[in-house]
Amino acid sequence: MLVLNLALFGPPGSGKGTQSQILQERLGFAPVASGDLLRAEIKTGSPLGREIKTIMDRGELVPDAIVDRIVQNQVRKCVGEGRSIVFDGYPRNLTQLHKLEKMLEELQSDLHLAINLELDEDTLVRRMTSRRVCPSCKSVFNLITHPPRREGICDNCGEELELRPDDQPDAISTRFAEYHSQTEPMLNYLGDQGILQRIDADQTMEKVHEMVADAISDQRGQLSR
Numbered sequence: 001m002l003v004l005n006l007a008l009f010g011p012p013g014s015g016k017g018t019q020s021q022i023l024q025e026r027l028g029f030a031p032v033a034s035g036d037l038l039r040a041e042i043k044t045g046s047p048l049g050r051e052i053k054t055i056m057d058r059g060e061l062v063p064d065a066i067v068d069r070i071v072q073n074q075v076r077k078c079v080g081e082g083r084s085i086v087f088d089g090y091p092r093n094l095t096q097l098h099k100l101e102k103m104l105e106e107l108q109s110d111l112h113l114a115i116n117l118e119l120d121e122d123t124l125v126r127r128m129t130s131r132r133v134c135p136s137c138k139s140v141f142n143l144i145t146h147p148p149r150r151e152g153i154c155d156n157c158g159e160e161l162e163l164r165p166d167d168q169p170d171a172i173s174t175r176f177a178e179y180h181s182q183t184e185p186m187l188n189y190l191g192d193q194g195i196l197q198r199i200d201a202d203q204t205m206e207k208v209h210e211m212v213a214d215a216i217s218d219q220r221g222q223l224s225r
C-alpha cells in the first residue's frame with residue numbers, strides 16, 4: 001500500500017485520538033501522538049517529565065524544542081519501517097510544521113494529507129468533560145458517545161479510567177485559546193498547499209472515520225497518478 005503521511009487537526013476534544021486509534025487498527029497507520037509521547041516522558045519521572053507535567057496540567061503548549069526532540073525519534077523509526085504515519089496533536093504551530101516538513105524531506109518523505117475535524121465549541125466542552133482515558137493502554141472512552149462496558153474500567157486492559165488534568169474546565173479554556181492562536185494559522189498554510197480537507201466531526205465516530213478513509217483513498221489515488 002502506498003505510504004501516506006496524514007496529520008489530523010481539530011480543536012481539543014474533536015476526536016483526533018479516536019480517529020487515530022481507528023486508523024491504526026483498520027488501516028495499519030503508525031501513530032505519532034505528541035501528547036502520548038509527552039505523557040510517556042512524564043511517567044518516567046525524569047526532571048524533563050516533571051517540567052512537562054507542570055506546563056501540560058495548565059493546558060499550555062510545551063516548548064517546541066522539547067516536543068521536536070521527543071517526536072523526532074518516532075518519526076524516523078516509522079519512516080524507516082516504510083509505514084504510513086498518522087500525526088495526532090503534532091504539529092501544533094507553524095514552527096513545528098516547518099520542522100516536520102524539513103525532517104520528512106531529509107528522510108525522502110512528505111506530509112501528504114491534513115484533515116481538520118471541525119466542531120462547535122459547546123459540543124467540544126461537553127465532549128472533553130466526559131472523556132476518560134486509560135492510563136495504561138491509552139484507550140480513549142467517552143461517557144456519552146463511547147462508554148466503557150463496565151463503569152470506570154478500561155474495556156481493553158481492565159485498568160481504572162481517568163479524567164485528564166488538562167480536561168478540567170480552566171485548562172480547557174487555555175487549550176482553546178492556544179488552538180485559535182497557534183494551530184489555526186497553520187491550517188491556512190496547509191490550505192494554500194492544497195493538502196487540507198475539512199470534515200464535519202459532529203457525527204458518529206464511524207461516520208467520521210468513513211470520511212477520513214475516503215479522503216485517504218482519494219489522496220492515495222492522486223499520489224499514484
Ligand code: AMP
Nearest residue numbers: 034035056059060061062067089090092
Ligand atoms: P493532546 O493529548 O494532543 O490533547 O495534548 C495534551 C497537551 O500536551 C497539550 O495541551 C500540550 O500541553 C501538550 N502538547 C501535546 N502536543 C503538543 C505539541 N505538538 N506542542 C506543544 N505541546 C503539546
